[in-house]
Amino acid sequence: IILIGLVILTLSVIYDIVSVTARIPYLPLTLSGMTFLILSFAWLLGNRYTELYNRLDEETNLLEVKVRERTEELRDAIFKLQERNKQHEKDLRLARVIQMNLLPDQPENLEGLRFVAHYLPMDDLGGDFYDIFPFSQTKTGFLLTDVAGHGVAAALVSMMLKLAFTSEAKNDKLPAEVLTQVNDSMMSHLTTGEFFTCVYGVLDRAKQSFIYASGGHLPVLHYKKRDHQIYELENTGPIMGFRRGVEFENKEIKVQEGDRLIFYTDGVIEARNAREDEFGLDRLKETLLKYSESPLDRSVQALMRELYSYSGDWTVQDDFTLFIVEIVQL
Incomplete structure (x- = not known):
């Protein structure tokens, strides 16, 4: 669409130059071509922004899913470590009781x-x-x-x-x-x-x-x-x-x-x-x-x-x- 805008702008400029040179009545088109070109740039940028926003939204959603998965994995790992630590402390308490009972x-x-x-x-x-x-x-x-x-x-x-x-x-x-x-x-x-x-x-x-x-x-x-x-x-x-x-x-x-x-x-x-x-x-x-x-x-x-x-x-x-x-x- 940018190429079309450039072509329209170029034709508008040529038209205005020829009309001025031939001294024939004309309707200036250069400004219209420039406006079309600017609008073409604006449309293209808006379209690109929309694509980037959608892609960013997809990546954000994917990242949130991965974070939730990792959080669950970490929560499970922490729970297992806590359970092992509780068992370890229980074993140590039992071992301490046994050792103390072995003392006269x-x-x-x-x-x-x-x-x-x-x-x-x-x-x-x-x-x-x-x-x-x-x-x-x-x-x-x-x-x-x-x-x-x-x-x-x-x-x-x-x-x-x-x-x-x-x-x-x-x-x-x-x-x-x-x-x-x-x-x-x-x-x-x-x-x-x-x-x-x-x-x-x-x-x-x-x-x-x-x-x-x-x-x-x-x-x-x-x-x-x-x-x-x-x-x-x-x-x-x-x-x-x-x-x-x-x-x-x-x-x-x-x-x-x-x-x-x-x-x-x-x-x-x-x-x-x-x-x-x-x-x-x-x-x-x-x-x-x-x-x-x-x-x-x-x-x-x-x-x-x-x-x-x-x-x-x-x-x-x-x-x-x-x-x-x-x-x-x-």
Whole structure:
């Protein structure tokens, strides 16, 4: 149509020029041709605009359909993820209940002893584990392990350690022998570089002794009531879970009525305040000594208050385990 408009405009101009040259009366057509050409352009642009608008409307409708489809797909995917997450949380809660049930209750039947424990994992599941082995009325074994890391993997390793120690300690073996056999047993199952520390000892009230062995663990603290002092029991072996055939050494100390043995993991002494300063071993010993004359349960409660006070709004930064054994009667 633009071509027709150009032809009409050209013929109109030629007509006007010829009429002027021949000096014959005429009706000017150039303006009419120009008008027709402009109208032709306007019609063409309007037609193109209509085509573009219709195409845009089709593309918009198609895009809306795709958006609705993708939205439904995303909604379904989110729903499935939420359901999986709910199941995962349910499984973790169940696993936590199972793990907590595997820990010994606050025993009432340990003749001549008092025992208080405080356990708080960083996540739903933790890598710390403690246990009690009552061999006789006068002889009791105490175990504390700390698996590197926390969460599901550490919890699974700690459960394996419970089975291994229960199997090896049942015959009342010396602690060093138990640690060596547990280490070798765990090396048969640990293939991804997990390692752990532990301390295992047997308290014999008849002999007034505590024989222990440790594998890279923090020192057990011995509160001597007669001296009103706290002493650190030295480590007797390396961290466990690296290689077979590791040998550990037994150590023996004498105990008396009123003495306490304090077992703990690094989550206790690594609690931090607002300045990122750790609670530390020295402050732990000072606090234990400060409340040493209080009944054992109140002493532990006071220690926990000190930890909360020091750390402010305390959030657990590592698995936290503390248990204390008090010799009431020999």
